[in-house]
Amino acid sequence: MTNSKIQNPKSKIQNLKSVVILGAGAWGTALAKLAAINGNQVHLWSRQGSQSLVSLLENAHIVLSAISMQGVRDVASVVQSSPVSPETIFVTATKGLETKTTYTPSQIWQEIFPNHPVVVLSGPNLSQEIVRELPAATVVASKNINAAQSVQLVFSSSRFRVYTNPDPVGVELGGTLKNVIAIAAGVCDGLNLGTNAKAALVTRGLTEIVRIGKNLGAKTETFYGLSGLGDLLATCNSPLSRNYQLGYQLAHGKTLKEILAGLPGIAEGVNTCRVLMEIAQQRSIAIPISEQVYQLLEGEVTPQQALDQLMLRDIKPEFDDFSTEQMW
Numbered sequence: 548m549t550n551s552k553i554q555n556p557k558s559k560i561q562n563l564k565s566v567v568i569l570g571a572g573a574w575g576t577a578l579a580k581l582a583a584i585n586g587n588q589v590h591l592w593s594r595q596g597s598q599s600l601v602s603l604l605e606n607a608h609i610v611l612s613a614i615s616m617q618g619v620r621d622v623a624s625v626v627q628s629s630p631v632s633p634e635t636i637f638v639t640a641t642k643g644l645e646t647k648t649t650y651t652p653s654q655i656w657q658e659i660f661p662n663h664p665v666v667v668l669s670g671p672n673l674s675q676e677i678v679r680e681l682p683a684a685t686v687v688a689s690k691n692i693n694a695a696q697s698v699q700l701v702f703s704s705s706r707f708r709v710y711t712n713p714d715p716v717g718v719e720l721g722g723t724l725k726n727v728i729a730i731a732a733g734v735c736d737g738l739n740l741g742t743n744a745k746a747a748l749v750t751r752g753l754t755e756i757v758r759i760g761k762n763l764g765a766k767t768e769t770f771y772g773l774s775g776l777g778d779l780l781a782t783c784n785s786p787l788s789r790n791y792q793l794g795y796q797l798a799h800g801k802t803l804k805e806i807l808a809g810l811p812g813i814a815e816g817v818n819t820c821r822v823l824m825e826i827a828q829q830r831s832i833a834i835p836i837s838e839q840v841y842q843l844l845e846g847e848v849t850p851q852q853a854l855d856q857l858m859l860r861d862i863k864p865e866f867d868d869f870s871t872e873q874m875w
């Protein structure tokens with residue numbers, strides 16, 4: 548898995564780590580490649596493979612989960628029943644929300660491993676570009692800055708620039724909630740609504756992400772960084788995004804069932820949107836774009852009706868509270 552062309556800028560001072568990656572899907576495989584480039588000992592575990600998880604976990608410095616949302620709790624519970632070192636750092640790269648609890652993946656890992664550091668890895672990272680070794684950047688966020696810095700060293704290279712951040716909830720929600728807006732962006736492009744419409748959609752989508760994120764305890768500025776705006780731009784503008792593709796095909800009249808059957812991998816925005824609606828209703832937070840995505844996914848409106856509903860909402864000021872120092 549090593550590649551001599553790509554180098555870690557800090558490779559000479561780095562302690563090489565034993566890294567176990569859970570989930571050999573598109574993202575787990577790309578991350579395994581990035582960690583291996585730096586000479587780390589990388590094990591990529593898949594439920595389909597024959598390798599025993601117990602033997603892999605025993606000596607792991609870092610356990611990274613790239614499992615899709617629906618499998619996170621099951622896999623975390625399997626890991627819990629295996630012997631892991633008290634020093635093990637858990638990293639989560641999943642972008643989703645748990646249906647039953649509305650937890651983020653890092654909240655699940657932290658609940659199951661309360662005495663271990665948990666780091667969130669998230670950013671504008673379309674895996675197909677990363678496996679082609681195109682340059683990209685990401686964020687590793689944790690309340691435990693030493694743990695975040697260890698993970699930063701494992702993945703940093705001349706093709707992958709990794710920043711640390713102390714706001715894991717904000718970093719995780721940016722990556723998760725943008726998937727809902729990416730579905731809307733796919734619809735927007737599928738309907739050929741033009742560049743002005745797309746700019747308005749993405750910008751107002753970010754406002755919704757900030758509203759929810761602030762309410763859930765994230766820092767506003769995190770959403771203007773790589774894991775928020777950065778990932779929103781990447782996902783809303785790329786046909787490589789499954790969430791974008793899903794929206795695009797909805798605009799062309801396909802049913803959700805048909806689209807999901809042909810999609811390469813998971814489009815987390817579908818389930819995230821349902822959980823997001825629950826959170827917004829419980830906390831009385833206005834998220835009109837996400838609400839239209841929800842109704843569209845439920846088959847309650849057509850793409851054209853969703854557009855009309857958004858354009859004909861009551862007119863209002865651009866910002867929720869213009870009197871505060873920070874405009875957002």
Ligand SMILES: NC(=O)C1=CN([C@@H]2O[C@H](COP(=O)(O)OP(=O)(O)OC[C@H]3O[C@@H](n4cnc5c(N)ncnc54)[C@H](O)[C@@H]3O)[C@@H](O)[C@H]2O)C=CC1
Nearest residue numbers: 570571572573574594614615618641642672673674812813
């Ligand atoms: N593909 C991408 O470009 C990126 C994906 N992500 C996120 O990473 C996560 C995974 O995405 P992909 O790798 O693209 O999806 P994928 O569909 O290619 O792979 C998902 C993996 O999770 C495993 N899995 C699912 N349920 C499981 C269970 N109960 N037990 C054990 N394993 C289970 C599958 O076997 C598979 O290996 C998603 O949350 C996605 O939003 C994040 C950044 C980039």
Ligand SMILES: O=C(CO)COP(=O)(O)O
Nearest residue numbers: 670671672673788789790
């Ligand atoms: O999260 C991603 C890019 O950062 C991947 O997006 P999709 O899951 O929509 O393919």
